[in-house]
Amino acid sequence: MLRPNSTPVPKAAVMGWPVAHSLSPRLHGFWLQKHGIPGTYEAIGIEPQNLEAALRTLPGQGFRGVNLTVPLKEIALNIVDDLDAAAQRIGAVNLVIVGADGKLEGRNTDAYGFAQNLLAANVLPGGKALVLGAGGAARAVLAALTDMGFDDVVVTNRTPERAQKLARDFSVPAIDWADAAAAMVDVSLLVNATSLGMKGQPPLEITLDALPQSATVTDIVYVPLETGLLRAARQRGLKTVDGLGMLLHQARPAFAAFFGGDPEVTEELRHFILEGKKDT
Numbered sequence: 152m153l154r155p156n157s158t159p160v161p162k163a164a165v166m167g168w169p170v171a172h173s174l175s176p177r178l179h180g181f182w183l184q185k186h187g188i189p190g191t192y193e194a195i196g197i198e199p200q201n202l203e204a205a206l207r208t209l210p211g212q213g214f215r216g217v218n219l220t221v222p223l224k225e226i227a228l229n230i231v232d233d234l235d236a237a238a239q240r241i242g243a244v245n246l247v248i249v250g251a252d253g254k255l256e257g258r259n260t261d262a263y264g265f266a267q268n269l270l271a272a273n274v275l276p277g278g279k280a281l282v283l284g285a286g287g288a289a290r291a292v293l294a295a296l297t298d299m300g301f302d303d304v305v306v307t308n309r310t311p312e313r314a315q316k317l318a319r320d321f322s323v324p325a326i327d328w329a330d331a332a333a334a335m336v337d338v339s340l341l342v343n344a345t346s347l348g349m350k351g352q353p354p355l356e357i358t359l360d361a362l363p364q365s366a367t368v369t370d371i372v373y374v375p376l377e378t379g380l381l382r383a384a385r386q387r388g389l390k391t392v393d394g395l396g397m398l399l400h401q402a403r404p405a406f407a408a409f410f411g412g413d414p415e416v417t418e419e420l421r422h423f424i425l426e427g428k429k430d431t
């Protein structure tokens with residue numbers, strides 16, 4: 152049926168491989184309904200070798216843009232026409248915006264999401280932050296912490312060469328993985344940016360005994376919502392911030408770019424997303 156005026160319904164999607172478990176359609180769908188916006192947001196499975204062709208068809212299909220998830224974020228760097236500063240710095244694209252001229256701009260909102268999640272929990276810059284991990288997620292975390300104004304950030308990783316590379320790129324010191332537990336003695340923010348503790352992965356086995364009582368512990372892993380690390384921190388009486396908020400907050404600028412508006416992260420949204428997560 153033709154719509155009364157010919158303004159096309161804005162379209163967006165998440166691309167990944169696999170993509171079936173992505174929470175993004177549920178998340179954007181919630182906001183579309185909440186704001187009464189007649190847009191669509193779908194999940195599209197794209198194998199890495201097909202990403203370029205898939206992205207190039209977006210303008211002709213009326214897409215405003217797409218989110219990218221594993222394993223496409225790094226591959227997109229060499230496909231898009233422009234990169235924003237965050238995507239360049241982090242070395243990954245989680246948002247592709249289709250310009251009016253059909254050009255594709257690669258952006259990254261993961262660092263924004265991480266920072267906003269901390270700020271929403273009243274975790275403000277100050278003191279030493281210790282980051283565990285040196286993969287793509289750790290790059291976004293380091294970008295966020297330095298942007299927020301943490302001026303004492305230390306990184307550590309099982310594979311020291313990767314920690315050293317990250318340390319060079321972000322001008323922060325790296326320490327040995329074996330020294331991480333002892334280094335917690337004056338840490339105010341501990342971040343797990345490894346995949347350890349995620350459902351199906353080994354636990355993160357690290358003692359928190361040295362952490363001061365004033366420290367906050369946060370995890371980028373959100374399946375399960377309370378990881379072993381967060382549980383151990385909570386049992387010691389430390390403040391904890393779970394990783395779901397990072398996912399929710401990184402989507403806010405994406406939604407604004409696709410559909411307009413300034414969507415909020417609320418308890419209602421968290422509950423709605425957690426309901427959808429039960430069967431994943």
Ligand code: ATR
Pocket residue numbers: 283284285286287288289308309310313344345346347353
């Ligand atoms: P992502 O892009 O999600 O960060 P990644 O690049 O595969 O994924 O990085 C995974 C992180 O988890 C890395 O820091 C990895 O450490 P290595 O660089 O040494 O591989 C860390 N990690 C994964 N399994 C680990 C394990 N069993 N012990 C310690 N660290 C582990």
